[in-house]
Amino acid sequence: MAALVDAGLFEAPVPVALGGGWAGPVSARPLCETYRMLSGADASVALVGVMHPTVLAWWSQTEAEDQPAWSEQRAAVLATAMTGRQWGTVASEPGSGGDMLRTGTIAEPVGGEHEDLPGRRYRLTGDKHFGSGYGVCDYMFTTARVVGEEGPAAFFIDVRRRLEERSAHLRVTHEWDGAGMKGTQSHAVRLDGVEAVRLAWDGPIDTLAANAGGLVMALFTAVVLGVVDEAVATARGQLGSRFDELRAYEQVEWSRAVLDHWLAVQAYEGVLRAVEDGEPLAALRAGIRAKTATAELAESSLRRMTNVLGGGTFSQRSPFAHWFEDVRALGFLRPPWGLAFDTLFRTSQD
Ligand SMILES: Cc1cc2nc3c(=O)[nH]c(=O)nc-3n(C[C@H](O)[C@H](O)[C@H](O)COP(=O)(O)OP(=O)(O)OC[C@H]3O[C@@H](n4cnc5c(N)ncnc54)[C@H](O)[C@@H]3O)c2cc1C
Numbered sequence: 001m002a003a004l005v006d007a008g009l010f011e012a013p014v015p016v017a018l019g020g021g022w023a024g025p026v027s028a029r030p031l032c033e034t035y036r037m038l039s040g041a042d043a044s045v046a047l048v049g050v051m052h053p054t055v056l057a058w059w060s061q062t063e064a065e066d067q068p069a070w071s072e073q074r075a076a077v078l079a080t081a082m083t084g085r086q087w088g089t090v091a092s093e094p095g096s097g098g099d100m101l102r103t104g105t106i107a108e109p110v111g112g113e114h115e116d117l118p119g120r121r122y123r124l125t126g127d128k129h130f131g132s133g134y135g136v137c138d139y140m141f142t143t144a145r146v147v148g149e150e151g152p153a154a155f156f157i158d159v160r161r162r163l164e165e166r167s168a169h170l171r172v173t174h175e176w177d178g179a180g181m182k183g184t185q186s187h188a189v190r191l192d193g194v195e196a197v198r199l200a201w202d203g204p205i206d207t208l209a210a211n212a213g214g215l216v217m218a219l220f221t222a223v224v225l226g227v228v229d230e231a232v233a234t235a236r237g238q239l240g241s242r243f244d245e246l247r248a249y250e251q252v253e254w255s256r257a258v259l260d261h262w263l264a265v266q267a268y269e270g271v272l273r274a275v276e277d278g279e280p281l282a283a284l285r286a287g288i289r290a291k292t293a294t295a296e297l298a299e300s301s302l303r304r305m306t307n308v309l310g311g312g313t314f315s316q317r318s319p320f321a322h323w324f325e326d327v328r329a330l331g332f333l334r335p336p337w338g339l340a341f342d343t344l345f346r347t348s349q350d
Contacts, residue, residue: 001136004049005084009034013053014078015060022060028215028275032222032268039226043326044183046223048088048133054219055087055141057212058154058199061280073118073200077156080117080139089141090131090157090189098336101152101206105144105191107198114158119197122146122155127173129188134172135163136185142196143205154205155196162194169194180325214283216334217291218271224330225268228298231323232261235305246308253304260301267293285347292340295331302327 004010012031014020021027031053039046059074081087091100105126112121124144131140138160146153162170174188201208239246239254246254267290274286302324306313313320331337 001045001049001086004038004045005086009049010052010081010084010086013056013060014081018075018078019082020078025276025278028218029272032218032272035219036222036226036229039223040230042183043223043227043323044181046226047181047329048136048184050219050223051088051132051137052081052086054212054216055089056081057215058141058208061211061215062201062208064201067200067202069118069200070202076117085138086133086136087139087141087156088131088133088137088159090128090134091142092130092334093126093128094188097338098332098334099339100143100334101209103143103145103152105142107144107146107153107155107196109146110195114197117156117158117197119200122196122198123169123193124155124157124191124196125193126191127188128191129174130186131189132181132184132186134159134176134185134187134189142191144196146198151204154199154201154208156199157191157194157196167194168192178325178329180322180327181329182322210284211280214271214275214280214287217284217287218268218275220330220333221268221271221287221291221294224294224298224327225264227323227326228261228264228301231302231305231320232258234319235309238309250308253307257301257304257308260297260304264294264297264301267297288335288340288343288347291330291333292337292344295327295337298327298330 012021015022035046035050038049056078059077064070092098093103093105096102105124107122107124110121110123113119114121126144128142139156140159141154141156143152143154169192171190172187173190176184176186178184178186199205271286271290274283306320306324309320312318315321335343
């Protein structure tokens with residue numbers, strides 16, 4: 001990760017006005033392409049790394065001059081990325097089906113502010129899981145319900161400080177043992193009155209989520225597409241002179257593996273174009289379609305490739321064994337299958 005910080009990756013999602021590389025929707029493509037390429041080399045590093053721009057998008061994609069507290073926090077949070085601080089998220093909760101607005105975590109206000117970053121402080125209590133980059137990230141985004149309030153609220157935890165203090169308010173309950181995305185440290189954690197800072201946005205947090213959604217889904221899609229790119233290139237190399245000897249079934253499976261990959265690239269291009277158009281709701285719709293379609297196509301493409309390459313791909317020594325599992329992550333990333341299809345159905349009728 002240090003090399004990626006040195007290369008300026010963490011500054012890339014920070015708006016140019018604040019010293020970073022984000023020049024608006026036109027920057028979506030180079031940012032996604034960077035993670036796509038990185039994922040071909042190491043999907044876990046790419047997935048942990050991509051959480052940084054997806055979380056910062058909650059701030060970077062929504063400006064509000066009439067909300068001085070939001071503007072102040074936005075500038076301060078985005079400035080942390082300019083000094084190499086890494087952001088992640090541990091918002092998912094067991095039983096929420098991946099809907100982070102359906103949180104059961106409780107937030108109670110406490111006095112004062114965070115030492116460095118502006119925003120009201122709370123104490124959070126609840127169970128979270130799938131915190132990709134836990135122990136690596138400096139700050140992690142999460143959601144909770146504030147006692148006495150209707151809707152859910154969004155927060156961030158200064159995880160690095162809590163870990164350095166060996167705080168009992170934040171502890172790992174289950175270490176990550178994923179069959180895919182093995183190196184992501186997506187641990188489950190117990191928040192036991194842990195200190196957190198509330199997002200200073202004055203309004204429903206789904207506005208922030210909607211403004212960021214298209215870009216977030218393009219970034220997740222890029223990570224899994226990078227795995228498929230690499231798998232197709234590797235399979236092509238391995239088949240090499242064997243192409244002439246493939247049986248009819250293998251010829252069809254290989255052709256369809258390549259077709260699935262091509263279709264996934266078209267879906268990804270579709271969301272990138274929608275994000276570049278700068279219309280957040282259209283980008284959100286395109287994003288959910290591209291992410292879901294690519295999740296299906298990536299699984300299908302990998303399965304067909306392994307059918308052609310043979311049983312050796314089942315060996316842990318074969319990269320196809322972990323690529324097969326790595327690509328399955330996309331269907332579970334936000335919004336996971338069930339939640340995604342709720343939205344797909346809702347938005348399929350007009
Ligand atoms: C590789 C990978 C990386 C991810 N990275 C992140 C990340 O960085 N940050 C993040 O926030 N999310 C992350 N996610 C999570 C993702 O966004 C979804 O939240 C998650 O996949 C949804 O899981 P689920 O479908 O199992 O539903 P969940 O509802 O989350 O889990 C269902 C599980 O909870 C149990 N359960 C059901 N009801 C209850 C209940 N009432 N009480 C207790 N347990 C119950 C069930 O037995 C089942 O095992 C990641 C997921 C994957 C696969």
